[in-house]
Amino acid sequence: MKRTLGTCYYPEHWSTDIWESDATRMAEAGLTWVRIGEFSWSRLEPTPGQLCWNWLDQAIEVLGSRGLKVVLGTPTATPPRWMAERHPDMFAVNQFGQKRGFGSRRHYCFSHEGYFAESQRITRLMAERYGANPHVAAWQTDNEYGCHDTVISYSDAAGRAFQSWLRTAFDDDIEALNAAWGNVFWSMEYRDFTEIGLPNLTVTEPNPAHVLAFKRFSSDQVIAFNRAQVEIIKEHSAAPISHNFMGRVTDFDHFKLGADLEISTWDSYPLGFLEDRAGASAAEQRAFSQQGDPDFQALHHDLYRAVGRGRWWVMEQQPGPVNWAPYNPSPLPGMVRLWTWEAFAHGAEAVCYFRWRQAPFAQEQMHAGMVRPDHKDAPAIIEARQVAEELRDAPDLQPSQAPVAILFDYDADWAWSTQPHGAGLSYFGLILDHYKALRRLGVTIDILPAETRDFSGYRLILAPGLMHMPQDLKQALSESDAEILVGPRSGARDAHFNIPTSPLPPDLPGLDVTVARVESLRPDLPRPLAGGGAVMHYVEELEGSAVPLLQTDSGAAVAVRDGSMTYCGAWLDPVGMDRLLKVLGQAAGLEMRDLPVGVRTRRTATEEFWFNHNATPVETEVGLLPAAGVLRRPR
Template sequence: MSSGLQRALGVCYYPEHWPEEIWARDAARMVSAGITWVRIGEFAWSRMEPEPGRFTFDWLDRAIDVLASAGLRIVLGTPTCTPPRWMLDRFPDMLAVDAMGRVRKFGSRRHYCFSHAGYRAASAAIADVLGQRYGQDPRIHAWQLDNEYGCHDTVLSYSEAARHAFQDWLATRYDTIDALNTAWGNVFWSMEYDSFAQVDLPNLTVTEPNPSHALAFRRFSSDQVVAYHTAQVEALRAHTDAPLIHNYMGRVLDFDHFEVGRSIEIASWDSYPIGFLSDRLEATPAHKSHYLQQGDPDMQAFHHDLYRAVGRDGRWWVMEQQPGPVNWAPYNPAPLPGMVRLWTWEAFAHGAEVVSYFRWRQAPFAQEQMHSGLLRPDDAPAPGLAEAEKVAAELRSMPEVCVQQAQVALVFDYASEWAWATLPQGAGFRYFALMLDAYRALRKRGLSIDILPSTTSDVTGYKLVLAPGVATLPESLKRALGQTTAIVGPRCNAVTEELTIPTPMGPDLPDLDVTVTRVESLPPGVERSVPGIGAVQHWTETLEGSAQVTLRDADGAAVMVSNGALSYLGGWPDSALWDHLIADAAARCGIDTQPLPDGLRCRDTKTHRFYFNYAATPCAFDGLSLPAAGVAWARR
C-alpha cells in the first residue's frame, strides 16, 4: 500500500466517432498537451464485430497504430457493456428485468443481465478474441474490462435467468431447503419453502419480503457481477500480462468492489464531482449551492481512498475525470476555473497513478452530446484542456512523492450498504451517508485517511480506526480493533450475515460491556442533544452494560461508552458532535489535528502536504494563501 506516485495524465478517446483523417492530429495534440495514456474501444463492439463472428479490427489496428506512434500508451477496453443489436437475436432473454417486472430494452447501454449464461459466455468470447489479437501487443499497456459495472441500476435484475441462477446459488449456499428456511426464519408468516425451485426473486411481494431473502438476493447479485467479471478476466489472462483494470462508478454500491478488484491489478473510478453533488448526495440545498461548481469537498477523496484499498497493492487510477459540464445530473453547471486542475492534483495526492479525462472531444451526437470533453464538438479547446496542460507542466517539476500509510483508517463494507438498504428502519438511514459523514469529519480536521475492507485483520500502524455501520463485524476485524484506538458504531455488528438479530445482541465487542438494547430512527429536524457539544440525529441507540459512559445526551442517556482505547458510539452524530469525537479521539491517540477553514482540505504524502481549496473564495491557512479552487503543496 505504498506505491510511488506515477502521476500521468490520460484521456478517453473514441476513434470510431471521428473521421480517420483527424486521428493523427488528435494524437499529436494529446501528446503536446502532456497526455500519456489513451483509453479506447470500450463501447465499440458494433464496429469490432458488425455481424456475429465477422470481426472488423482493421480500423482499430489503424487507430492503435496512430495513437501509439504518437507516443501514447493505450488502454484497450472490452466492449461488453454495449452488446450490438444482433446479440438480442442470439439471446432474446439476455435483457435485465427491473424490480417492477419490466424488461429493460435495447437502445442505450448495459442492456444485459449479469446472470445470463449465454451473454456471459459471449462476453468472455469477445474478450478472448481481443486478447488473442492484442494481448501480446506491446502498445496495449493495460486493459479495461467492461465499463462501470452496475451503473444505471443494473446489478439487480429480476429476469428468469436471474431467478434460476439465484436458486442455484441458494442451493449451493444452504445445501438444504430446511437450512435456508431456518437461516431466514421463514416460519414467520408461513414463508417456508419445500424446495429451492419455489424460491422466487424478492420483488413485487405484497408487502416487504423477508430481509434475509432480500439480502441473499443482494449477495447473489454481487456474486453474479464478480462471476461475470471473472469470465472476462480469465479470457484475457490467457493472452496477456498487461494489467487489467475496471472503472468503477462513484457511489455505485450494489456489488462488492473489493471482490471484483481481487482478480485484477488496478482499480479505477470515474470521478464527476459536480454531477455527483447534484445527482447522488444527501445534502442541503445550501450545501449544494455552496459547492455547485466545485463538487462536494470530500466525495472525491473518499472514493480515491476507497479505490486505493480496492486496487492490488494500492494501484488505482481515475479513469474518467470530469473536464467541464456533464449532461446527466439534474443540473449541470460548469466547474469553477481551476477545479479541473484541483481535482486532478487531488487524485495524485491520494496516490492515483493516472488521471484520465473523459473525454478528448465532445461528440456532437447521441446520449452524451451535452457532456463536455477537453475539446469542443467543433474541435476548439474547451476550458478543461488548459487546466490539464497546466497540471502536465506542474507534474514535470514535481518530485516523485509517495503514498504513506495514514494515521487514521475507516472501515468500508459493501454488504453493510446492502443490509441497511434492505432494512433501513428509518427513512434517513443510508450507510454511505453515514460513512461520508465520518470521513468528512476526519477531513475537516486535516486528516488523511486509509479505507479498509471489513476483511481486514490487522490495523497495527493505524492510531485510530473508525468503524461505523458495519452490519456484521467479522471476528478477525473485531479482534483487530483491539490493537489500536477505535470507535465502533453506530449500528455495528447489529445483525448476522443472514440479516437476523444475533443473540447475545450486538455489538458484542471484546472487553467492552455494552449491548444495544433498543434503536430509534428519528425524522429530519428531531435530534437528541449532547449538551455543549452537539447532537445525535437520524439514529439513536439505547446502550446498556457496565462500560464507562463517555458521552451522554441531555437526558443522561449514554451516547458513547468506552473501555480504554475502544469506544462504542450509539447514535448518528451531527457535524458538531462528529468534530468533537474526532478531535477528542485524535488527541487521545496522539494525532495532531486542527479544524480547517470552510472548504479547505489537506492530503499528506510521504514528503508533501497538499492543500485544496474547494471554496469559491480565497483562503489563508498555514501561512499559505489559496485562491478559489486553488491548490498548494509544501514539503512536510
C-alpha cells in the same frame, strides 16, 4: 513511478483523417494514456461472426506511434442490436417485472448464460489480437459495472441462478435456509430450493434475509462476469487489467471484484455527483455548485486505492459541464486542475480526462471534452497542460500509510439498504459523515476493507455501521494498538440478518455495553447532547458499565468507552462527531486542526497538499489560498 495524465478517445466516432492530428495534440498536451474501444462492439463485429479489426489496428498504431499508451476496453457494456436477436431474453428485468430494452447501454442481465458466453467470446477475440500489441499497455473490462442500476435483475435467468446459488450456500439443505432466514415467521417456509422466488412485487416487504441473500448473489454474478474476462485476457496479455468503477455504486463488492484486477480505476464527476448522489443539503449544493462536494471524490479516491491494493487511477475525470445531472454548471476556473492534483494527493497513478473531444451526437452530446466539437481547445485541456507541466518537477508517487483508517464494507451497505429502519438512512451516508468529520479535522485517511485483520501502523480506526461484524474482526480491532470507534449499528446482525441474542449487540471484547433498544428519529427532531451537538436519525439505548463519553441532555449514554475501545450508539451531527473524534484523536496522539469550511489537506510520503474548494479565497495557516487553489509543499 511518475504520475501521468490521459484521456478517453473514440476513434470510431471520428473520421480517420483526424486521428493523427488528435494523437499529436494529445501528446503535445502532455498526456500519456488513451483509453479506447469500450463501446465499439458494433464496429468490431457489425454482424455476428464478421470481425473488423482494421480500424482498431490502425487507431492503436496511430496513437502508439505518437508515444501514447493505449488502455483497451472490452466492449461488453454495449452488445449490438443483433445480440438481442440471438438472445431475446438477455435483458435485465426491473423490480416491476418489466424487461429493460435495447437502445442505450448496459442492457444485459449478468445471469444470462448466453450473453455471458458472448462476452467471453468477444473478449477472447480481442485478447488474441491485441494481447501482444506493444501499444496496449493496459486493459479495461466492460464499463462502469452497476451504473444505471444494472446489478440487480429480476429476470428468469436470475431466478434460476439465485436458486442454484442458494443451494450451494446452504449445502442443499432447505431446512437450513428456512431456519437461517426465520421463514417460519409468516409461513414463508420452502420445501425445496426450486420454490424460492425473487424478492420483488411482494405484498408488503419481503424477508430481509431473502433480500440480503439476493443482493449478495447479484454481486457475485458481477464478480463472475468480470473474472471470466480477466482470465481470458491474462491468457494473452501481460498488461495490467483494470475496470472503471463509478461513484457511489455499492450494489456489488468492489473489493472482491478488485481482487481480480491489477489496477482499480474510477470515474470522477464532482459536479454531477453533487447534484445527484453526494447527499449534500441544498445549501451545500449552492455553495459548491461549480466545485463539487469537498469530500465525496476524496472518499472514493481512498476507497478505490484500497480496492486496487494501492494501484488506482481516475479513468474518467470531469473536464467541464456534464449532460446527465439535474443541473449541469461549468467547473470554476482551476477546478479541473484541483481535481487532478487531489487525485494525485490521494495516490493516483494516472488521471484521464473524459473525453478527448465533445461528441456532437447521441446521448452525451452535451458532455464537455478537452477539445470542443469544433476542434478548438476547451478549458480543460489548458488546465491539463498546466498539470502536465507541474508534474515534471513533482516527486514520484510513493506509497504511504495514513494514521487513521475507516473500515468500508459493501455487505454492510446492502444490509442498511435492506433495512434502513429510518427513511433515507444509508451506510454509505454514515461513512461519508465520518469521513467528512475527519477531513474537517485535517486528518489523512486510509479506507480498509472489512476483511482487514492486520491493523498495525494505525492510531485511530473507525468501524461504524458494520451490521454484521465477525468475531475475529472484533478481536483484531480490540487487540490493535489503535483507538477504535465502533457503532452505531455495528454487529447488529448475524450473517443471515438475524439479531444476535446471547448476548445482544454489539458484543465487543472488553467493552461492557448492550444495545437495549433502537430508535429512528425524524430528521427535524435531533436529540441534543449535553455539552453541544446532537444525535440525529438513529439512536440506540445503551446499557452497561462502560464509561459515557457523550450523553444526551437527559443523561442517556450515547458513546461509551473502555480502554481504547469506544462504542457510539447514535448517528451524530457534525458538532457531536467533531467532539467525539477530537477526544479519540487526542487519545491517539493525532494532530488535528479545525480547517476552514471547504479547505482540505492531505499528506503523502513526500508532500503536504492544501485544497481550497471554495469559490472565494480563504486565509489558512499556510497562507491565503485562492479560489480553487492548490498548494503543495514538501513534508
